[in-house]
Amino acid sequence: MVERVALTEAAEELLRKLTDIHGPLMFHQSGGCCDGSAPMCYPDGDFTIGGQDVHLGDLTVEGLAKPIGFYMSASQYQYWKHTHLTVDVVKGRGSGFSVEAPEGVRFLIRSRIFTDEEYAQLG
Template sequence: MSTELIGSSGIGEPRVLATDAALGFIAEIRRDHPDILFHQSGGCCDGSSPMCYPAGDYIVGDNDVKLGEIGGVPVYISASQFEVWKHTQLIIDVVPGRGGMFSLDNGRERRFLTRSRLFGSGEACAVVFRGR
């Protein structure tokens, strides 16, 4: 059973957001690959890359945590990485450059980038266990 986070449903702030530029880039990628997902890479700080995959090509693990959705696309992170970032809100943005080798943003001269901000007191979301 994977872990899903409750965010904008009234319990705290969303754990993941996207800038307008990221939402536009997601829409562009979805024209070529309608069913996609994000998995946050194992970086330890701002500037880490969220990897974008065709949903059928990436197996979400039992220990992955669903942070939420951006532009209708689910965003996952490993449980161990979530432990490091559980006090932060992830903001998916776009910058010039090449995406990860297997990420769908590769070869488009732009790439997704994760920025973050610390949650303030009482902002963090509840964590609940749900089936995928």
């Protein structure tokens, strides 16, 4: 099965640590200003998902009881709908709104265009 979003091992490791601190988590990718190009990680439910948000998938992390939902604004999705996204983590200061900010790292998206076969499987 083709998935729209995935995690690197480094991101999985950080998400386990952040879940221990904050409880279940979620991601939202807005595409707006103020770090809008970076996926924002929140305690699950702290960011209100609206009717204009698209659920790209649930990220399963070994050792976590609950998958981590990944959402994107509908306007941003129109630009990225042909793209597979991988959530990674790098050193640096992230947004103050995202839970990884105090850790001295930030989440970022690595992307690639789906092949025609993969995109056809998405429906």
